[in-house]
Amino acid sequence: MIGIFKQKAPTNALLLFVYALVLKFSIFLHPYSPLLHPEDNYLYRFILTGLDSLFGHAALPFAILSFILLFSQATLLNSICNYHKILPKSNYLPGMCYILVTSLLPDWGHFSAPLLINSIIIWCWYRMIGLYNSNSPVATIFNIGLFLGLATLLYIPAIAFLLLLFFALLIMRPFRIQEWFVGFIGFTSPYYFLLLILYFIHQLHWKNLVPVIDFVLPAVPNAAWITAGISMLIIPFVVGGVFVQNNLNKMLIHVRKSWTLLLLFLIVAVLVILINKAGSYENWIVTAVPFAVFHSAAYYYPTKKAPPLLLHWLCFSIAVAVNYLL
Numbered sequence: 001m002i003g004i005f006k007q008k009a010p011t012n013a014l015l016l017f018v019y020a021l022v023l024k025f026s027i028f029l030h031p032y033s034p035l036l037h038p039e040d041n042y043l044y045r046f047i048l049t050g051l052d053s054l055f056g057h058a059a060l061p062f063a064i065l066s067f068i069l070l071f072s073q074a075t076l077l078n079s080i081c082n083y084h085k086i087l088p089k090s091n092y093l094p095g096m097c098y099i100l101v102t103s104l105l106p107d108w109g110h111f112s113a114p115l116l117i118n119s120i121i122i123w124c125w126y127r128m129i130g131l132y133n134s135n136s137p138v139a140t141i142f143n144i145g146l147f148l149g150l151a152t153l154l155y156i157p158a159i160a161f162l163l164l165l166f167f168a169l170l171i172m173r174p175f176r177i178q179e180w181f182v183g184f185i186g187f188t189s190p191y192y193f194l195l196l197i198l199y200f201i202h203q204l205h206w207k208n209l210v211p212v213i214d215f216v217l218p219a220v221p222n223a224a225w226i227t228a229g230i231s232m233l234i235i236p237f238v239v240g241g242v243f244v245q246n247n248l249n250k251m252l253i254h255v256r257k258s259w260t261l262l263l264l265f266l267i268v269a270v271l272v273i274l275i276n277k278a279g280s281y282e283n284w285i286v287t288a289v290p291f292a293v294f295h296s297a298a299y300y301y302p303t304k305k306a307p308p309l310l311l312h313w314l315c316f317s318i319a320v321a322v323n324y325l326l
Contacts, residue, residue: 001096001316002299002308008082008090013075016092020071020099023316026323027066027109031059034111039275039283041211042194043153044113062111070109073119074098077289080126086258086293088250093296097236100312101292103319104229107281113155114283120151121161122289125265128168129258141169141179145186153190156211157275157283160268162187167264171257215274218284225322226281232315233291239311240298247301266290 001019005012034048055061078095081087086094102108108115124144134140144165151158165183173179198204221227244259251259269287299308 002093002312003305005092005096006300008092012092016074016078016095016099017071019096020067020074023099023103023319023323024067024070024109026106027063028060031063032110033057033059034062037113037280037282039156040113041153041156043150044116044155047116047154063109066109066111066115069111069115069119070099070102073122073289074102074292076119076122076126077292080122081293081296084126084129084258085252085255086262087296087300091296091300093299094293097295097299098288098292100315100319101233101288101295102285103323104232104315105226105281105284106323108285108288109323110280110282112282112285114285117151117154117158118285118288120147120154121158121286124148124161124165125261125289128165128172129254129261131168131172132254132257137173137179138182141165141183142186144168145183146189149187149190152211153194155283156213157272158286159211159213160271160275163271164261164265164268167268168261171261171264213275218273225318228318229322232318233287236295236298236311236315237291240294240296240301243301244294244297262290262293266294 004015036045036048040048051062051065074095077098078092081094082090124147127140127144131137131140145162148158148161148165151161162184165187166180169175169180169183195204221230241263248256248259266287269290272286273284299312302308
């Protein structure tokens, strides 16, 4: 399987879809109706209310939407990695790893605000790593800030991703204070429209406008399957990180900066988890993108075939057990 996805064959797009169906089919067998959490913001509440009325409180359509989102995110992430040559040769490993990683915890197959913002954050990361040689950085920075602001209107803890924008400006661009200011203006732009809406519906109050942020330590996993899933997130990540570090001197400067930003992406995503405890593992999915890319390095770089194959099938087996047997 690793050897197949390590190539960029046209048929691999179809194979990735089949791979996703095998791992994700359980979400159709046991569909889940999304619940609102205190961290879900105005825009997500509006979307969920509209979809709920459209689907007539049925759970299966939400499962279908979740699968479409996860597969589209995997495809988008794979295209970005190939376009920016995150790995030396084009392949389907990042997409495969994203599907596999998001199957290690069942909550990651639920329709939720963190799942929605993952699509936004993947696009923002793509634009961030393109800042290194962008011809119109100001417009790009404003757009990144704008979409990150929209992400916070879906999910309040996504406000931490503003740090990722500043990290991107620090790593990818020479320091220009006006660019940082433009990024912040873009980030706050959606709140100008929120302010107007709250004014016209007579609910304008600073408590309805300013997000409430509390830092809470995540709960310690209380089940063996959760511990196994988290372990399979960390072990390939560490292996991939070692291989990336060993091959940094062979990479272009742009690619090295992209890997650095990806590591900071993971740190910020962990910070998102610590903001306003959600009561489930749905919000942990914001870590899936950096984990998936580092996992792909763990499968790409080894010269011996046996270790990555063993690691992949171990992750695959745990994902199947978690989704079908528990």
